[in-house]
Amino acid sequence: MIERYTLPEMGKLWSVTARFDSWLEVEIAAAQAMEDLGQAPAGTAAALRSRARFDLERILELEAEVHHDVIAFLTNVGEGLGEEKTWLHRGMTSSDLLDTSLALLLVRACDLIGQRLERVGKLLRKLAMEHRHTPMIGRTHGVHAEPITFGLKALLWFAEMERHNTRLEQVREEVRTGKISGAVGTFAHLTPAVEARTCEILRLNPAPVSNQVVQRDRHAHLLAILALIGATCEKIATEIRHLQRTEVAEAWEPFAKGQKGSSAMPHKRNPILCERICGIARLLRGHLGPAFENIALWHERDISHSSVERIILPDAFIGLDYTLHLTVRVLQGLEVDRERMLENMQASGGVFFSQRALLALTAALGSREEAYRIVQAAAMEASHRRLQLRSLLEKQEQVRMHLSREQMDEIFELDAFFANLEPIFDRVLATSWAT
Numbered sequence: 001m002i003e004r005y006t007l008p009e010m011g012k013l014w015s016v017t018a019r020f021d022s023w024l025e026v027e028i029a030a031a032q033a034m035e036d037l038g039q040a041p042a043g044t045a046a047a048l049r050s051r052a053r054f055d056l057e058r059i060l061e062l063e064a065e066v067h068h069d070v071i072a073f074l075t076n077v078g079e080g081l082g083e084e085k086t087w088l089h090r091g092m093t094s095s096d097l098l099d100t101s102l103a104l105l106l107v108r109a110c111d112l113i114g115q116r117l118e119r120v121g122k123l124l125r126k127l128a129m130e131h132r133h134t135p136m137i138g139r140t141h142g143v144h145a146e147p148i149t150f151g152l153k154a155l156l157w158f159a160e161m162e163r164h165n166t167r168l169e170q171v172r173e174e175v176r177t178g179k180i181s182g183a184v185g186t187f188a189h190l191t192p193a194v195e196a197r198t199c200e201i202l203r204l205n206p207a208p209v210s211n212q213v214v215q216r217d218r219h220a221h222l223l224a225i226l227a228l229i230g231a232t233c234e235k236i237a238t239e240i241r242h243l244q245r246t247e248v249a250e251a252w253e254p255f256a257k258g259q260k261g262s263s264a265m266p267h268k269r270n271p272i273l274c275e276r277i278c279g280i281a282r283l284l285r286g287h288l289g290p291a292f293e294n295i296a297l298w299h300e301r302d303i304s305h306s307s308v309e310r311i312i313l314p315d316a317f318i319g320l321d322y323t324l325h326l327t328v329r330v331l332q333g334l335e336v337d338r339e340r341m342l343e344n345m346q347a348s349g350g351v352f353f354s355q356r357a358l359l360a361l362t363a364a365l366g367s368r369e370e371a372y373r374i375v376q377a378a379a380m381e382a383s384h385r386r387l388q389l390r391s392l393l394e395k396q397e398q399v400r401m402h403l404s405r406e407q408m409d410e411i412f413e414l415d416a417f418f419a420n421l422e423p424i425f426d427r428v429l430a431t432s433w434a435t
Contacts, residue, residue, distance in 0.1 A: 001318040005280065010112055010321040013105060014314035020054050022101035023073060026202065028052065030096075030180060031087045033197035034190075040087050047084040052077050070094040091189035093182055095301065099214040100178035102313075103204050106222065109317040110172040116324035117165055117229065121434025123331040124158035127151070132425060135414065136250065136341035137352065142242075146352045147345060147417045150251075150336060152424070157236050159428050164229045171225045175218050178204040184300045185211040212301035219309070220291040226316045227284040233327045234281035237274035240330065244271045250341050254333025273330050280323045287312040349382040350389040356411045357393060364402035374398060 003011075012018060032045035054076050062072035078085045089097065131151035138148040180195035181187050187195070192206075199206045207214050243251040253273050255261075261268030290312055294305035345352070354375050361371035378392040390412050393399045403411070410416075 001315045001322075005322045006318050007321055007325060010109065010318050013108055013112065014318060016056060018105070019101070020056070020059070020073060022104045023070075023097055024052055024054065024077070025104065026097055026101045026178075026198070027077075027088055029201040030092060030194065030198045031084075031090070032201055033180075033194045034087065034090065036197055037191075037193055039194070040090070044084050044087045047082070048088065051081055051084070052088075053080050068094075070097060091182065091194075092180060093212060095213045096180045096182065098306075100180065100198070100202065100204065102309075103176060103178050103214070104202060106175045106219075106313070107172060107204075110168060110175070110222075113226070113229070113317065113320060113324065114165065114168055114172075116321060116328070117161060117168065118434050120233075120324055120327050120331065121158060121161050121165065123328060124154050124161060125429065125434050127154040127331060127334070128158055128425065128429070131336065132421075133418070134336070134338050134341065135345065135418070137345040137348070144345075144348045144352055146355065147414065149418060149421065150341065152421060153239070155425060155428050157232070158434070160232050160235075161229075162431060162433050164225070164232060165433060167225045167228065171218075171222045173205075175222050176204050177207050177214050177218060178202060179207040179210040179214050181207070181210050183212055185209065211299075213297070213305075216291070216294040216297070216305055219313070220288070220295055223284075223287050223291040223312065223316055226320050227281075227288055230281040230284035230320050230323050233323050234278045236327060237271075237277035237330065240334070241271045241274045241278075244269075244274075248344065250337055250344060252335040253330045254335070273326050277323055277326050277330070280319050283319055284316055284323070287316050349387055350412060351379045351382050353389060353412050354379045356416065357389070360403060360407060360411050361399065365398065370398075 028045055028048045031040060031048050034040035035042060035044050054073060058076045058079075059069070059072045062075050063069050066072055066075070074089050078088060081088065128151045131149060131154060134150040135147050136150050136153075138145045178195070178199045179185070180190055180198050181192075182189055195206045240251055240253055242248065244253065252269065253271050255269050260266075261270045290308045294308055297305060358368075358371055358375045361375060362368045365371050374396055375393070378396065379389055381387065382389040382392055390408065394408065
């Protein structure tokens with residue numbers, strides 16, 4: 001991912017230095033496991049912790065010669081070791097090191113994403129509560145439907161993010177998987193006990209079965225979850241972009257003091273944060289194809305997945321990290337115009353009461369078809385001529401004959417649309433997540 005969209009903590013996690021640090025962590029854990037099981041001399045792991053170091057420039061120099069990054073790394077680390085060197089990478093294959101260290105990085109990256117996700121959840125919970133009773137028009141197909149509250153919209157976003165949090169926790173556990181089972185997964189040179197102890201030290205689970213690699217369905221699932229989270233960020237951003245349109249003007253993303261919207265038009269206030277969220281969400285989904293293609297490798301393993309993962313795994317985490325960061329910025333500074341929401345809702349002449357009128361008139365006439373004809377005709381006229389639906393209905397003889405003024409008052413009662421919202425808020429916000 002380019003530097004522009006890389007935040008410090010996540011960027012550091014996927015740096016070359018962090019990668020080699022995780023390799024050392026695995027190598028020392030494996031030595032500790034062998035020592036704990038009586039298969040290596042006492043003090044081996046302590047000696048490695050004390051003396052094992054790497055030098056980035058030296059690794060690059062060696063890799064230019066041997067064309068193998070793991071060998072270059074091990075050679076460089078071994079240059080500073082004594083007798084304990086013989087226990088470095090003992091009985092292991094490269095993927096034992098690579099996949100187990102990758103699991104460490106994936107778990108840590110998931111934890112960072114989880115922290116940002118919870119921050120988004122807290123802001124959405126707050127937004128839902130703050131606008132629990134803020135009426136606005138609901139839109140289907142982009143057209144006025146029936147009233148909702150802005151809080152209900154935020155509540156829906158909150159519930160979706162909570163589901164993503166559950167999914168993230170589940171997939172974190174799935175990728176928290178290491179393997180030290182050798183070149184084809186048969187433990188020909190190390191015992192399953194060494195793998196189990198190594199993973200225990202690293203707080204990983206040993207793969208129940210593997211070949212040379214941890215199977216890539218796990219990683220594809222992870223990337224799918226990251227893309228899903230990004231898609232919901234995009235969903236929120238897309239809604240705000242629509243609400244910020246001049247003709248709607250119900251909500252705006254933050255606009256900083258001194259910020260410029262256009263190089264040519266000083267009046268512009270563009271939803272650039274939301275648009276950026278939508279753009280990066282596309283990238284996150286773009287990683288899914290390569291991730292799924294990585295599942296089918298030749299026989300016990302080839303390295304066609306390796307070059308792909310060096311790009312898509314860091315980029316997916318860095319991209320989503322930044323996307324969640326932007327989402328936090330948008331939600332923190334979101335401006336909501338309650339009065340404009342009412343104006344837009346009332347601008348349609350009350351046609352959103354059409355279903356309530358239809359139900360009441362159907363009960364009175366005993367014919368849904370006839371009631372539908374009357375209400376639809378009045379609603380269309382109200383929309384085209386910018387008149388009030390109630391006044392047009394009250395001019396209809398069949399309506400006057402069958403519906404009293406009190407019944408009409410009841411039909412055109414705005415609060416009736418919100419009578420059953422409280423249980424929805426109560427059941428969604430009962431969760432302890434993001435409190």
